[in-house]
Amino acid sequence: MAILHRPSGSNGNGFDMYLSDTEGSADEDLPGRKLRAHLPKELKLGPNNTIAFWSVQLPEDDWKGLENLYEHRLIGLSVRGMEVSGLTELVKITISITANINEMVNVTCVYLNTTENDTIPRQCDNTDYNGTHITCFSSHLTYFGVLLVSAELSPKDTEILFYITYIGCGISLLALIITVLFFITKRKLRGDDSKKIHISLAVALILLNVHFLSSQAAAASSSTELCLYVALLLHYSLLASFTWMALEGFHLYLLLVKVFNVYVRRYLLKLSVVGWGLPAVIVSVVVIIDKNLYGRTPVMLSRPNETEICYITDERVKLGTTLGLFSIMFLFNVIMFGVTIKWFVSTHFTKQHGQRERRVARKEIVTLLVLMVLLGLSWGLIFFSLGQLPAPGLYAFCILNSLQGFFIFIYFMLHLKNSGNQSATPSPATQVESS
DSSP states (O other): OEEEEOOSSOOTTOEEEEEOSSOEESSSOOTTOOEEEEEOGGGOOOTTOOEEEEEEEOOGGGOTTOTTBGGGEEEEEEETTBOOOOOSSOEEEEEEOOSOOOTTEEEEEEEEEGGGTEEEEEEOSEEEEOSSEEEEEESSOSEEEEEEEEOSSOHHHHHHHHHHHHHHHHHHHHHHHHHHHHHHHOGGGGGOHHHHHHHHHHHHHHHHHHHHHHHHHHHHSSOHHHHHHHHHHHHHHHHHHHHHHHHHHHHHHHHHTSTTSOOOTTHHHHHHHHHHHHHHHHHHHHHHHOGGGEEEEESSTTOTTSOEEEEEOOHHHHIIIIIHHHHHHHHHHHHHHHHHHHHHHHHHSSTTSOHHHHHHHHHHHHHHHHHHHHTTGGGHHHHHHTTOOOHHHHHHHHHHHHTHHHHHHHHHHHHHHHHTTGGGSOOGGGOSOOO
16 A cells, blocks of 8 residues: 655644555545554655655565564655655654564564665664554654564563662662771771772772662653763773772682782782773773763663663664673683682692591682672673573573672671681782782
8 A cells, every 4th residue: 555645835743644454645544544654844845745655565575584574564655856864853653553462572663774775674763662553763764664573571571670680789789888888997907908809899889789770760860961970980880890800800810829929019009090990991982982872771672662771872882892891801700710720629639638628628619609700700691692691591690790799798798707807917919019
């Protein structure tokens, strides 16, 4: 079905066009209407313009790459002799739903870049689905359609994971604050470099939890400046957390493997420059390139109309900065963990050692495993899955990482209890000058 329309004059509210199974109209709505297109007044259409609005159902031979297209239907919209793109007021195409759509399906509006003969569907500017209608928003005119792709999670799972994450982050934030206050009030602890590194990671995670918990509220507010601030600090604190996790792995390596063989002048100062300075450099570069890369963005790209937070809006920048630094941290800590385990095995599991010493060594290895999980290895669930985790994996990821701060608090307190607060004496690995 198709309709051609030449406006009789300019319209201050834009133009609406309608299609049903049997007819089209540019004047008034139709009984049994299937499609509606709204063109904004920004186009300034008049008698010299001809608008074409049509719908075509693809034959099976043309389904390649479009197998999940709703009703295998493409919708076309164009203005003869005019290339329309970059609109500030978006074109709206509303599709009436004729059959129930499974709740385990993601509804996403897409378009085809026909000017470059590219048939790969690309996501439209926005999608609105209310159960009876799908509305696609676009800043240009071309062929449009709706993809129905099986969702990774049901709405119920999404809601549960949302609460797990927010509750876990809240618990971690409280536990980390208690940890830092305990460190500040115990003067003896401040002489131990290992504790100072733990506290630096705790501070980075406090910043991360504070800005993550406030990011949704900032996105819902009308303040662009507030959202920019939260997005920037959320990115910085996430990068700082990853950096301090890597420095924890480095320090653990010195502590257990290179003991008595290391001397680093101004050790803590140099770690702090890397831990706090490297993330600041990355964020500054992003801001210099384009500060608008920080703003409101959906938590799940496949569900653009659901929860928004303030963070990086460009997927390439997000992957290049966040995932890039995380990958380095994760691989580095895995290597450090492997080197440390090898050292433990060669040192404690030789025939010269008695049964009791071997049991002690096993306990130390378990402690080391727990510590390494607390300091970032659980983030590898996303790394190894390339971002595509099944529901059980996502539950494990959300629980482990949202409670990371709480686990650090438990480790910190148990370590103090087991050492009888004697750990305030600098450890062998801190044969490094930190002044």
